[in-house]
Amino acid sequence: MSVDFKAVPRLATGYRFQWEEAQQNHVLLYPEGMVQLSDTAAAVLSLCDGKRTVEAIVAELEEDYETEGLDEDVTQFLTEAEAQGWVKYG
Amino acid sequence: MAKIPPPLWLLAEVTHSCPLQCPYCSNPLDLVPKKDELDTEGWLKVLHQARKMGAAQLGFSGGEPLVRKDLEVLIAEARKLGYYSNLITSGVGMDAARVEKFRELGLDHIQVSFQADDATLNDYLAGTNAFQHKLEMARAVKASGYPMVLCFVIHRQNTDRVAQMLDLAAELQADYVELATTQFEGWALANRDHLLPSLDQVREAERIAHACQETYKGKMKIYYVVPDYYEKRPKACVAGWGRVFLAVAPDGLVLPCHSARSLPNLELHNVRDHDLEWIWYESKAFNYFRGEDWMKEPCRTCDEREKDFGGCHCQAFKLTGDPTNADPTCAKSPHHHLIEQAIDTTRLNPSNSKPLLFRKRQNNTNLS
Ligand code: SF4
Ligand code: SF4
Numbered sequence: 065m066s067v068d069f070k071a072v073p074r075l076a077t078g079y080r081f082q083w084e085e086a087q088q089n090h091v092l093l094y095p096e097g098m099v100q101l102s103d104t105a106a107a108v109l110s111l112c113d114g115k116r117t118v119e120a121i122v123a124e125l126e127e128d129y130e131t132e133g134l135d136e137d138v139t140q141f142l143t144e145a146e147a148q149g150w151v152k153y154g
Numbered sequence: 155m156a157k158i159p160p161p162l163w164l165l166a167e168v169t170h171s172c173p174l175q176c177p178y179c180s181n182p183l184d185l186v187p188k189k190d191e192l193d194t195e196g197w198l199k200v201l202h203q204a205r206k207m208g209a210a211q212l213g214f215s216g217g218e219p220l221v222r223k224d225l226e227v228l229i230a231e232a233r234k235l236g237y238y239s240n241l242i243t244s245g246v247g248m249d250a251a252r253v254e255k256f257r258e259l260g261l262d263h264i265q266v267s268f269q270a271d272d273a274t275l276n277d278y279l280a281g282t283n284a285f286q287h288k289l290e291m292a293r294a295v296k297a298s299g300y301p302m303v304l305c306f307v308i309h310r311q312n313t314d315r316v317a318q319m320l321d322l323a324a325e326l327q328a329d330y331v332e333l334a335t336t337q338f339e340g341w342a343l344a345n346r347d348h349l350l351p352s353l354d355q356v357r358e359a360e361r362i363a364h365a366c367q368e369t370y371k372g373k374m375k376i377y378y379v380v381p382d383y384y385e386k387r388p389k390a391c392v393a394g395w396g397r398v399f400l401a402v403a404p405d406g407l408v409l410p411c412h413s414a415r416s417l418p419n420l421e422l423h424n425v426r427d428h429d430l431e432w433i434w435y436e437s438k439a440f441n442y443f444r445g446e447d448w449m450k451e452p453c454r455t456c457d458e459r460e461k462d463f464g465g466c467h468c469q470a471f472k473l474t475g476d477p478t479n480a481d482p483t484c485a486k487s488p489h490h491h492l493i494e495q496a497i498d499t500t501r502l503n504p505s506n507s508k509p510l511l512f513r514k515r516q517n518n519t520n521l522s
Contacts, residue, residue, distance in 0.1 A: 084210060095330060096240070
């Protein structure tokens with residue numbers, strides 16, 4: 065599975081991304097489950113809003129973190145997230 | 155002992171009333187009478203307190219939660235508080251409009267349970283004609299934009315139809331299907347001789363489930379767990395006593411596991427008298443099986459005790475008389491022969507054992 069930079073990722077139906085005060089962590093909630101997200105994962109998922117392209121997400125994160133070359137981290141995570149069923153395209 | 159983690163999962167058993175009469179129900183035989191149920195205020199208090207402590211997953215179950223007329227109020231509040239909420243239902247007691255209302259109020263998903271894949275067997279097991287309505291409700295759930303989550307509870311009388319169940323699920327375009335093995339608690343335990351599948355049945359169901367997981371990969375997610383009676387190790391009861399899970403019974407009794415009422419000498423507390431925080435962190439009941447101090451051999455020195463925490467304590471009690479024994483489904487348990495005897499279904503002759511007992515309030519007296 066490769067990631068298309070023009071594609072527009074969004075959270076899959078039935079998934080909810082939110083900050084959990086008690087855990088001091090971002091989590092992803094879904095039927096019968098919950099995963100605690102790493103900071104990177106949370107940063108990417110927070111931008112998977114069904115409007116931004118992968119390209120735009122990378123650019124935005126690079127700006128936020130004042131760095132370059134995040135494309136690989138982002139695509140790697142998105143590949144994993146799609147395999148897990150968290151993220152869908154279009 | 156290490157710091158006690160907060161609860162993450164709240165199961166609100168809002169009522170024991172149910173229009174169905176499934177003999178595999180794991181509710182206790184002494185169902186909580188309607189008049190003893192918590193009122194709306196009581197449930198709202200439970201939702202607030204648990205969320206404040208950190209609970210994020212919320213299940214509305216029962217009985218049949220749809221029987222509660224204030225379910226809409228509870229759903230709306232749950233959403234406001236930030237719960238991810240799940241309605242566990244037979245589908246009886248709602249129509250497409252009510253589903254749509256739940257959606258608007260922010261319910262996150264709905265799990266519809268089926269007794270079987272065809273009307274005759276389904277309605278025989280449910281004790282009422284419900285199959286057609288369930289099909290409609292499964293479709294209504296999906297039409298409302300929810301993922302379709304179906305649950306088939308399996309046992310000897312329907313295990314041979316796992317393939318047809320999965321066909322039905324695929325035809326309905328389900329997103330998730332759970333093939334849930336009957337937990338032998340409450341009514342199910344009373345009916346165990348009628349419900350325990352044979353080993354051959356279990357293995358065949360497993361084979362079909364795994365094959366279908368491949369066939370439907372990416373379309374429909376199938377969950378199937380081999381029942382603990384047929385494994386050499388127990389299940390980690392509710393992911394460990396007092397670690398993540400907490401249930402509140404219809405009358406407000408707070409339970410470390412939904413069968414904990416059946417354990418002896420366990421003083422359980424009610425949300426009417428104490429707040430959840432005290433019950434979770436301080437009460438004796440919730441601390442009873444926390445950590446490892448309660449363990450005896452073989453669990454005490456077992457290198458797998460971090461995996462299953464000694465298994466199910468209610469099962470240990472029901473089958474061995476002592477809840478601090480290892481769960482007898484474990485092959486290391488000195489009582490494991492009890493399980494081996496039970497699953498030797500060749501010994502069973504349901505035609506001359508007690509008749510199948512359907513779950514209804516007047517039937518619980520037939521047992522004593
Ligand atoms: S002996 Fe106890 S801890 Fe070890 S596997 Fe069996 S039940 Fe689990
Ligand atoms: S051990 Fe008891 S308390 Fe735990 S899940 Fe099993 S039946 Fe429930």
